[in-house]
Amino acid sequence: MGKDVSRSTFSREDRTRYRHKVRRCLDVFALMLKDFRFDADRPMTGLELELNLIDPDGEPAMRNAQILADLADPSFQTELGQFNLEVNLKPRLIAEHGFEDYEDDLRTSLARAGDRAKLVQARLVTIGILPTLTQRHAVLENLSENPRYRVLNEQIVSARGEDITLDIRGVESLQSHADSIAPEAACTSTQFHLQVAPEDFANYWNASQAIAGPQVAIGANAPFLFGKRLWAETRIALFEQATDTRPDELKAQGVRPRVWFGERWITSIFDLFEENVRYFPPLLPITTDEDPVEVMHSGGVPRLSELRLHNGTIYRWNRPVYDIMNGRPHLRVENRVLPAGPTVVDLLANAAFYFGLVRSLAEADRPVWTQLTFSQAEENFHVSARDGLEARVYWPRLGELHATDLVLERLLPWAHEGLNRFDVDPAVRDRLLGVVEQRCLTRRNGASWQTATVEALEARGLDRPAALREMLRLYAEYSPSNEPVHTWPVG
Numbered sequence: 001m002g003k004d005v006s007r008s009t010f011s012r013e014d015r016t017r018y019r020h021k022v023r024r025c026l027d028v029f030a031l032m033l034k035d036f037r038f039d040a041d042r043p044m045t046g047l048e049l050e051l052n053l054i055d056p057d058g059e060p061a062m063r064n065a066q067i068l069a070d071l072a073d074p075s076f077q078t079e080l081g082q083f084n085l086e087v088n089l090k091p092r093l094i095a096e097h098g099f100e101d102y103e104d105d106l107r108t109s110l111a112r113a114g115d116r117a118k119l120v121q122a123r124l125v126t127i128g129i130l131p132t133l134t135q136r137h138a139v140l141e142n143l144s145e146n147p148r149y150r151v152l153n154e155q156i157v158s159a160r161g162e163d164i165t166l167d168i169r170g171v172e173s174l175q176s177h178a179d180s181i182a183p184e185a186a187c188t189s190t191q192f193h194l195q196v197a198p199e200d201f202a203n204y205w206n207a208s209q210a211i212a213g214p215q216v217a218i219g220a221n222a223p224f225l226f227g228k229r230l231w232a233e234t235r236i237a238l239f240e241q242a243t244d245t246r247p248d249e250l251k252a253q254g255v256r257p258r259v260w261f262g263e264r265w266i267t268s269i270f271d272l273f274e275e276n277v278r279y280f281p282p283l284l285p286i287t288t289d290e291d292p293v294e295v296m297h298s299g300g301v302p303r304l305s306e307l308r309l310h311n312g313t314i315y316r317w318n319r320p321v322y323d324i325m326n327g328r329p330h331l332r333v334e335n336r337v338l339p340a341g342p343t344v345v346d347l348l349a350n351a352a353f354y355f356g357l358v359r360s361l362a363e364a365d366r367p368v369w370t371q372l373t374f375s376q377a378e379e380n381f382h383v384s385a386r387d388g389l390e391a392r393v394y395w396p397r398l399g400e401l402h403a404t405d406l407v408l409e410r411l412l413p414w415a416h417e418g419l420n421r422f423d424v425d426p427a428v429r430d431r432l433l434g435v436v437e438q439r440c441l442t443r444r445n446g447a448s449w450q451t452a453t454v455e456a457l458e459a460r461g462l463d464r465p466a467a468l469r470e471m472l473r474l475y476a477e478y479s480p481s482n483e484p485v486h487t488w489p490v491g
Contacts (some may be wrong), residue, residue: 014287022277025307026274028304038328040196045094048191049087049126051125053117055122058469061122062082064081067113067116071112080184099424099432102348103344106348125472128220128221128446131450133186134226135178138226143180143185162247164178164241167241168228170230170234170386186235186242188339188340190350192351193332193334194355195330200362201333203367207357208333208354211361212317213381214380214406215353217384220446221342222446231386234385236382236385240259258313265374280310284313286309317335319336345484348432356433357418371396391403393406408440438486444485449485460491
């Protein structure tokens with residue numbers, strides 16, 4: 001949800017007006033897909049990174065407002081919790097040395113924000129879930145000051161009509177309740193954006209869905225929540241539950257969740273926006289004065305603000321995006337499955353793997369989604385989030401195999417070919433995909449390093465809270481070195 005929201009109550013008339021406006025936007029969007037020229041000549045990429053703030057004791061530091069005020073940098077903004085920040089890097093091409101440009105830009109931005117954080121006795125950490133976070137931190141009072149988060153909380157809690165239940169069963173189990181969406185602030189993610197032509201969107205979205213499982217398996221970095229060791233990528237289960245607007249009765253009726261993998265392969269981006277309108281009631285029924293029909297007939301580019309706002313309150317793991325830049329509309333796939341961290345080079349290795357693999361699969365003569373059921377792709381996703389590098393997934397013609405074997409035998413060569421099609425410099429390509437390869441060979445990613453380190457510390461006599469604090473201290477020490485996580489010492 002990229003816009004500020006100041007209103008906290010909405011009338012029946014607001015909701016009726018908004019529903020009508022969203023449907024009008026959807027009709028105009030359908031016409032635009034037929035008649036407009038979308039910007040897709042040179043496919044730009046984008047990258048967003050969510051961050052945690054910790055104090056000198058490793059506890060969450062509720063200081064994002066102070067740091068942002070001191071930074072005065074529009075590329076940084078608030079996230080849900082006061083212990084979160086988000087940085088949005090400038091879109092760019094990944095041809096030639098584009099990934100190195102991202103790396104330099106991100107390291108510079110993080111260093112600058114880190115310097116400002118020190119002024120308020122805080123430190124930045126890029127990690128999927130902050131392991132020292134407890135339930136006493138995940139409360140309404142610790143949401144960021146921007147009114148849009150309070151409004152979103154009120155609407156989700158009101159739609160649900162009861163407390164939010166967390167029930168995550170992994171290596172250990174967590175059952176708890178919350179009276180707000182504050183636990184969702186524990187989730188810190190990395191998002192990749194890829195600009196695509198309208199006629200190619202379905203292929204790229206389908207390919208992104210097909211590879212979501214292997215992506216999470218090799219990139220997992222969130223094994224602990226509220227002191228419990230749960231899934232390798234607990235962020236997936238937490239996000240799905242912490243923003244669920246459905247009480248048990250609606251779940252039993254098959255009502256779709258707002259954090260959603262989806263339920264079918266698509267043939268057009270229109271399918272996704274139409275599903276949004278058909279299945280999901282509005283959370284934030286805020287309308288603008290724009291008449292998209294008049295704008296289109298006058299030769300302008302409709303902003304479709306209501307359709308975009310509605311889309312921003314439906315949290316698909318691969319989200320469709322309609323946007324306008326320099327007066328031209330464009331479409332993007334927003335890949336949202338991965339956690340933050342552990343290092344910048346790990347993050348960019350994940351990016352190289354995603355961009356290369358998705359292009360190779362999207363342009364394949366026989367698409368993988370014609371051989372893989374959608375339900376199996378979803379099963380791969382959740383199994384990979386639960387088991388990480390130990391996950392066993394299904395792939396056409398190979399059957400069930402370890403995700404790491406699938407990556408080494410099939411997916412890495414395809415990612416290599418896809419990056420060649422993007423004209424990525426060979427040395428850059430090999431360096432980044434080499435990080436992914438080594439994770440698979442060493443069986444070490446962020447999640448496995450965290451769990452192995454905590455096990456080693458507990459074996460030395462530390463209790464769980466002390467082991468988590470010490471593990472986080474080591475993590476925060478190693479991460480700025482930009483040495484990939486598979487090279488970090490354990491314990």
